[in-house]
Amino acid sequence: MCVGLYKRSENDRVSQALEKQYPPNDFPINIDVCGDMGTTSVTIHVWNQDSRLNLWGTAHPEDFTLNHQDGETFTAVMSKVSEMVNSRATLDAMVRLSLLGR
Secondary structure, three states: OEEEEOOHHHHHHHHHHHHHHOOOOOOOOEEEEEEOOOOOOEEEEEEEOOOOEEEEEEEOHHHHOOOOOOOHHHHHHHHHHHHHHOOHHHHHHHHHHHHOOO
16 A cells, blocks of 8 residues: 655545555555645555556545535545445455455
8 A cells, every 4th residue: 555645634534544544465466655745636656567457537525615624535446445345346346356365
C-alpha cells in the first residue's frame, strides 16, 4: 500500500484507514493513492500482479465539499477505494488468488 498525498495529515489518515479496512492478510491487493497539491483529483490504483488485477480510478474531493467541513480528500478516497475493492473485477481476482493458494 502506498499513499502519497500533499497534506501529511490526510496522508497519514488515509494510510491508517486503508490498513484497518483492508488488512493485507485479508485483502491480497495493492492500493496506491496519489494526489499532488493544486490538483482537483486523486488517482487510485488497485492491483495485484499475480491475478492480473489492474484497476485505475479517480477520486474527486470537491464532490464531497458540501457534506463535510474537513476531510473531503479522505472521504473521496475512501469512497472510491471501497467502490473499486468491491467491484466484480477485484472480487474475481481475489477468488483466483485463493484458488492459487495465495
